[in-house]
Amino acid sequence: MTLAEIDALARFIGCFDKLVLVQRVADMTLKLTLAQCQNPSLCATLQGAKSFDVYLAMTRGKSFAYTTQDLQKPPQDQATLKDSKPESLSPKRYNAPFDVALSRLNRSKILSATLYDDDRILRLELLQQGSYKQSITFLQCEFTGKHTNAIILTHEQIIIDALRHISQAQSHRQVKVGYPLAKIPKNPKKPAPQCAPLALESIPKLLLQAHNLEQSKALESLRHSLLSHYTRTKARLQALLDTLPKETALLQESRTLNHQASLLLSHLHTLSPYQSHATITDNGTLYHINLPASKTPQEAINKLFSTSKKLAQKARNIHKEATNLEEKIAFLDKELAFIARADKLDTLAILAPKKIEKRQKPSNDQVYVIFIQGVKISIGRNERENIKLLESARADDLWMHIRDIPSSHLIIHCGKNALAESIIYKAGEILLGVSGLKQGDFLVDYTKRKFVKITSGACVIFSKHQSLRYRV
Numbered sequence: 396m397t398l399a400e401i402d403a404l405a406r407f408i409g410c411f412d413k414l415v416l417v418q419r420v421a422d423m424t425l426k427l428t429l430a431q432c433q434n435p436s437l438c439a440t441l442q443g444a445k446s447f448d449v450y451l452a453m454t455r456g457k458s459f460a461y462t463t464q465d466l467q468k469p470p471q472d473q474a475t476l477k478d479s480k481p482e483s484l485s486p487k488r489y490n491a492p493f494d495v496a497l498s499r500l501n502r503s504k505i506l507s508a509t510l511y512d513d514d515r516i517l518r519l520e521l522l523q524q525g526s527y528k529q530s531i532t533f534l535q536c537e538f539t540g541k542h543t544n545a546i547i548l549t550h551e552q553i554i555i556d557a558l559r560h561i562s563q564a565q566s567h568r569q570v571k572v573g574y575p576l577a578k579i580p581k582n583p584k585k586p587a588p589q590c591a592p593l594a595l596e597s598i599p600k601l602l603l604q605a606h607n608l609e610q611s612k613a614l615e616s617l618r619h620s621l622l623s624h625y626t627r628t629k630a631r632l633q634a635l636l637d638t639l640p641k642e643t644a645l646l647q648e649s650r651t652l653n654h655q656a657s658l659l660l661s662h663l664h665t666l667s668p669y670q671s672h673a674t675i676t677d678n679g680t681l682y683h684i685n686l687p688a689s690k691t692p693q694e695a696i697n698k699l700f701s702t703s704k705k706l707a708q709k710a711r712n713i714h715k716e717a718t719n720l721e722e723k724i725a726f727l728d729k730e731l732a733f734i735a736r737a738d739k740l741d742t743l744a745i746l747a748p749k750k751i752e753k754r755q756k757p758s759n760d761q762v763y764v765i766f767i768q769g770v771k772i773s774i775g776r777n778e779r780e781n782i783k784l785l786e787s788a789r790a791d792d793l794w795m796h797i798r799d800i801p802s803s804h805l806i807i808h809c810g811k812n813a814l815a816e817s818i819i820y821k822a823g824e825i826l827l828g829v830s831g832l833k834q835g836d837f838l839v840d841y842t843k844r845k846f847v848k849i850t851s852g853a854c855v856i857f858s859k860h861q862s863l864r865y866r867v
Contacts, residue, residue: 396459396538400601402510403593404460405517408449409508410434410595414521415446417500417534419489423558425451425497425536425545429505440596442466449602451517451536452609453545453558458538461606466599484821486745488769496547496556499523500534512578515539535576542579544570552576610740617743621734624748629727636720645710649703655684656699659692666692722777726763729831737828745825765825767818771808774829781853790845793819795826796855798838798862802830804853806844823863832867839863 396404412431420426430446432438441447450461503521511518515538523530532555533548545558552575561570568577593601658675659666666673668691675682687702689695730746737743745765762784763774775781781804788794793807793814805826807814823839842860849855 396515398510398513398515399593400460401515401517401538403595403598403601404449405508405510406592407437407508407595407598408505408517408519410437411447411505414500414503414505414519417497419494419497419558420450421452421485422487423452423454425453425558427451434595437595440466440599447599450606451545453536453538453543455543456540458543459605459609460602461609462599462602463606464599465603484741484745484767484817486747486749486766486768493547493556493558500532500547503532506531511535514579514581516579537579539579542568546570546576548576614738614740614743617740617747618734618737621743621747622731625727625731625734629724629731632720632724632727636717636724639713639717639720640709642710642713645706645713649706649710652699652703652706655682656696656703658682659684659686659696659699663692663696666695668692670695719777719779726776726829730829732831733828742821742825742828745821763829767821768815770814770818772822772825773806773808774826775804775853778853782849785844785847785849785853785855788844790843792844793841794844794847794857795819795823795839795841797827797830797832798840800830800832800837802826802832804855820863824865827865827867834867837865837867839865 408427408429410432411429412433413429414427415430416426416428418426427449428446429449432441432447444464444466448462448464450463452459452461500521500523503523506520506522508517508519510516517536517538519534519536521532521534523532531550533550533552535546535548537544537546543559544561547555547557549555554570554572554574554576556572557570559570560572561568563569568579570576658677659673661677662673662675665675666686669689670692671686671688673684673686675684686692686695687698689698734743734746737746745767749764749766762780763776765772765774773784775784784804784806785794788806789808789810791809791811793809795805795807796802803826805822807819807822819841823841826839827837840857840860840862842857846859847855847857
């Protein structure tokens with residue numbers, strides 16, 4: 396952002412009297428909900444909206460402000476809102492010390508919003524009023540390249556917390572809780588000539604344009620990344636399917652080993668310890684048999700019988716493994732189609748595979764797992780996984796299924812914790828997406844797992860449910 400844009404943003408925020416909500420909605424993005432506009436001309440531009448959301452993307456080197464609030468669209472009525480949840484959701488829920496400190500700024504009075512130190516720094520002076528005391532706190536958002544940060548300060552310029560903590564080893568300007576914050580060194584270059592100030596009425600449109608441009612870039616970038624990832628996963632599963640041995644070949648190999656072990660057993664007296672190869676004549680036929688490494692001939696023969704038995708068992712079950720791989724590939728095809736047509740960045744972010752830290756062990760989940768604001772969501776990819784989900788879910792977990800359509804079962808692992816409606820709605824949206832349904836209107840039913848009864852396989856009956864309406 397340029398100096399003029401941040402100055403205009405400061406003047407825009409300064410027109411509001413209340414900071415209703417400030418929270419982190421992505422790793423490096425803050426959401427500010429402003430209310431009680433005091434500027435008559437700006438109020439007219441906002442078309443009577445009671446609040447306005449400003450997002451501050453604090454990614455180092457790519458920081459900017461935006462909004463998702465399109466004032467040109469007519470407001471939706473309550474009936475429409477019930478069936479469409481525009482709220483953007485992240486895979487994670489943020490509860491770090493910085494987020495706790497941010498939450499204390501909710502419902503603050505905005506005393507001032509200024510361009511601090513004639514630099515690309517937005518500083519909000521906020522008043523928190525309690526029953527017995529009041530205090531002044533600064534929220535300082537620095538759009539300054541390598542120093543990009545969001546810092547909460549006391550009235551005495553002492554750091555309460557920050558989005559990024561910087562030690563003295565990392566920079567001469569440390570950002571450490573409990574220490575005073577030094578000013579950013581001035582740029583030695585000659586400052587650019589000042590432009591005419593931007594009109595306040597134009598700020599909402601400029602913020603929306605910034606969002607649409609960045610959203611389009613991020614959406615296509617993430618879409619390309621996910622399509623590449625899941626295409627590679629599909630190719631790996633297809634390679635496994637293609638290399639699965641045939642049932643007839645496994646049975647033939649099992650019979651051969653069993654016959655060899657029987658021959659060796661009948662000529663046990665001719666074998667020696669640690670022998671690795673045997674030549675046996677039976678009914679005029681010469682057999683060359685390789686023995687597995689063993690201390691005694693009897694142990695080698697037992698190993699051959701054991702291997703023969705395992706191959707016969709594998710032959711009987713190889714169709715199950717093939718079916719499992721085919722069903723996972725079919726699920727991936729639906730997911731790839733969903734990713735290709737998804738037009739919401741938060742949906743793609745939820746579908747992104749979870750990164751595993753080095754100290755963490757890979758998950759052994761046998762079902763498809765995603766997270767919405769830190770809440771675990773499991774989806775069955777076939778009947779076997781659906782049955783496993785139903786059997787392993789806790790009584791107070793939420794169960795979801797598309798009405799009157801054979802499809803995946805979904806479990807929201809929430810236990811007795813209350814869930815926001817937006818999380819439930821987004822889970823249903825993703826369930827529809829990965830089910831590969833064509834265009835149309837659909838209902839998704841949900842209820843607690845304890846009200847779902849398995850009749851046979853993954854077929855169930857349920858009660859005390861609620862429904863969500865979607866249009867695909």
